[in-house]
Amino acid sequence: MAPTVIDLFAGCGGMTSGFTAAGFAPILAVEHNLRAAATYASNFGEDHTLCADIATVSDIPRADVVIGGPPCQGFSNLGSRDVDDPRNQLWKEYLRIVAAARPSVFVVENVDRFLASSEFALLTAEATRLGYALSSGTLLAADFGVPQRRKRAFVIGSRIGPIPLPVGASPWAGVGTVLADLPARPATTALPASSVTVFGVDVPGRFKSLDLHLGRNPTALSLERYRHIPPGGGRFDLPDHLLPRCWREKKTGTTDVMGRMRWDQPSLTIRTEFFKPEKGQYLHPTWHRPITHLEAARLQTFPDSFEWCGTKAEIARQIGNAVPPTLAAALARQVLGFL
Known part of the structure; x- marks a missing residue:
């Protein structure tokens, strides 16, 4: 039986696309933007896709893994860098659903500035309280065969022992x-x-x-x-x-x-x-x-x-x-x- 995955702040489904390619079965996706949610549903199924504010989601199934990228504009170099930006708080909704779904593992994606933020320190404390060991760091997409020098922060939380981030060893691909x-x-x-x-x-x-x-x-x-x-x-x-x-x-x-x-x-x-x-x-x-x-x-x-x-x-x-x-x-x- 395929391991199950929940995608939060799913967007058009980039993370789900990768996880399904690796053999995971999506059972819930939450995306507030209608057109992005429609793209997700068109590719992975409308039956498990919720176009809704994550704060309103209460019917949460158990899952093996939870993934997602809480909006990062408050941390982005291109944004206002406002530490009080309410979007910085959305990781709390992410962990609320993690607490309900009780996955063995969760994966968070964000801009690299997130790892130096006070919000990341608070996320670490809350995830630890929930029983998760965390690994974190930045990954460069080009190291994994993506023809793009895109650097992003990732956090892997695990209840089954620490899971290190993958190590990219692919030769860089040109456009x-x-x-x-x-x-x-x-x-x-x-x-x-x-x-x-x-x-x-x-x-x-x-x-x-x-x-x-x-x-x-x-x-x-x-x-x-x-x-x-x-x-x-x-x-x-x-x-x-x-x-x-x-x-x-x-x-x-x-x-x-x-x-x-x-x-x-x-x-x-x-x-x-x-x-x-x-x-x-x-x-x-x-x-x-x-x-x-x-x-x-x-x-x-x-x-x-x-x-x-x-x-x-x-x-x-x-x-x-x-x-x-x-x-x-x-x-x-x-x-x-x-x-």
């Missing part, structure tokens, strides 16, 4: 391993006009992989900027006449913006606005355009069979916020070896 076979020029800038009923509500979807190979309509100025950026380069490669005033006056920092990927290297972290080159290193390694939604999903190691619900911006957030399934699978196999 070419997942981008090379896709059409150079996306055929459209819009998602198909289709909808599906999930949780009794119509939402945009379900979109297949090639539906997400979406282009944009850059201005002539943007195209001229793109042409000046070499592989591995960025805004510092632009001549002065192409620099906006804010970049011209800021000679340091934000080194990855207007950056171009390299075929033979992993990408930098895929964030939620990867379709905007001014937000990071999101230019295609060869073509004068930002990466598409499908290319971002592949860099996150979502399989092409994955289906998506939502608008373009909503799907982009789902992709950028997810744990790469390949990294999640490595965590799942590590946990499975101790169950």
